[in-house]
Amino acid sequence: ALRDNDVQIWLMLGVKSKAMQTNLDPDDRELQHLDSRSGAVCSKSATLQPRDGNEHPRYIELEGEAGSCSVNSEGLPNAGIGLYTDVSVLRRLKDIAVPSGKPYILSISGLSLNENLSMLDGLVKHPETLHYLNAVEVNVACPNVPGKPLVGYDFPQLADVVEKIACHAIFSPPHNVALGFKLPPYFDVPFFDAVAAMLNPQAKSRGGALGYVVCCNTVGSALVVDVDSESTVLHPKGGFGGMGGHHVRLIALGNVRQFRERLDPSIDIVGCGGVSTGEDAFAHILCGASAVQVATQHRVEGAGCFARIAAELQALMQRKGYRRLDDFRGKLRVRL
Numbered sequence: 131a132l133r134d135n136d137v138q139i140w141l142m143l144g145v146k147s148k149a150m151q152t153n154l155d156p157d158d159r160e161l162q163h164l165d166s167r168s169g170a171v172c173s174k175s176a177t178l179q180p181r182d183g184n185e186h187p188r189y190i191e192l193e194g195e196a197g198s199c200s201v202n203s204e205g206l207p208n209a210g211i212g213l214y215t216d217v218s219v220l221r222r223l224k225d226i227a228v229p230s231g232k233p234y235i236l237s238i239s240g241l242s243l244n245e246n247l248s249m250l251d252g253l254v255k256h257p258e259t260l261h262y263l264n265a266v267e268v269n270v271a272c273p274n275v276p277g278k279p280l281v282g283y284d285f286p287q288l289a290d291v292v293e294k295i296a297c298h299a300i301f302s303p304p305h306n307v308a309l310g311f312k313l314p315p316y317f318d319v320p321f322f323d324a325v326a327a328m329l330n331p332q333a334k335s336r337g338g339a340l341g342y343v344v345c346c347n348t349v350g351s352a353l354v355v356d357v358d359s360e361s362t363v364l365h366p367k368g369g370f371g372g373m374g375g376h377h378v379r380l381i382a383l384g385n386v387r388q389f390r391e392r393l394d395p396s397i398d399i400v401g402c403g404g405v406s407t408g409e410d411a412f413a414h415i416l417c418g419a420s421a422v423q424v425a426t427q428h429r430v431e432g433a434g435c436f437a438r439i440a441a442e443l444q445a446l447m448q449r450k451g452y453r454r455l456d457d458f459r460g461k462l463r464v465r466l
């Protein structure tokens with residue numbers, strides 16, 4: 131399985147790495163690409179069955195002066211949950227790619243609530259896998275599956291998903307796997323209010339299972355237009371895709387801040403969107419993020435981006451006289 135599948139392990143979220151688009155080989159060279167200074171490894175969002183995803187071309191990078199932007203319409207290609215939870219794969223992942231014992235997060239994005247629940251049921255039946263698994267991140271924000279509107283924008287459905295997932299046995303004793311949700315970007319105050327009202331009852335401080343949310347997935351319905359040929363660029367879905375990278379940085383910061391103002395303090399926020407420098411990471415943390423995920427920049431630069439971003443963040447903190455993230459986390463000043 132390792133050799134034949136496009137494993138698509140994502141680092142710290144997002145768009146799968148260039149290294150992971152090629153097949154894994156017997157000496158685990160591809161897994162070695164994951165050995166980096168990232169704080170965690172997160173799988174490509176899994177479904178019950180393997181998926182090829184949408185037709186190519188389905189990913190494009192646009193370079194700007196200030197940073198790269200990506201638009202993708204991958205369509206949830208993945209090797210199926212079996213591979214991301216296979217004990218021999220995870221053992222090798224831990225040995226080769228994350229020898230320091232950094233957390234492994236399994237992202238799931240079932241095509242229905244029942245599919246997500248089935249994947250979680252499967253985990254309960256395989257206690258050996260749980261030994262290697264630190265968290266399950268439920269992605270309710272994939273914008274690219276034809277015929278499947280985004281769960282995170284369908285509030286009755288989202289409420290049901292949040293409640294039923296959070297009640298699953300995998301997140302309670304004796305398993306106690308951590309639970310996160312990956313959210314789409316929202317754009318208006320009533321939406322932040324409504325989603326926070328769904329999430330808060332599941333907070334740890336209220337006896338629930340919800341450990342964190344990721345703000346946010348790509349900005350959907352982006353359209354890349356080629357002026358020369360007067361045509362779309364991505365093949366699937368009429369050329370529409372999810373936008374990430376530098377161009378979504380301010381939307382992501384806004385989402386982190388809006389949710390930090392509304393969510394129970396026991397729910398951590400992971401900032402995601404346009405993190406390509408230490409300064410970007412600093413801004414996310416200032417808005418209230420406990421950690422950041424890097425996607426587009428990782429794909430552009432490779433796994434070396436994590437050490438560089440961490441060093442830049444450290445240098446910035448030193449210049450400002452901060453010793454810990456808590457010295458400035460969430461302490462954004464509002465100009466009056």
Ligand code: RRO
Binds near residue numbers: 205
């Ligand atoms: O595979 C995708 O098309 C995809 C996913 Br699952 C996601 O969560 N976000 C995104 O921009 N693309």
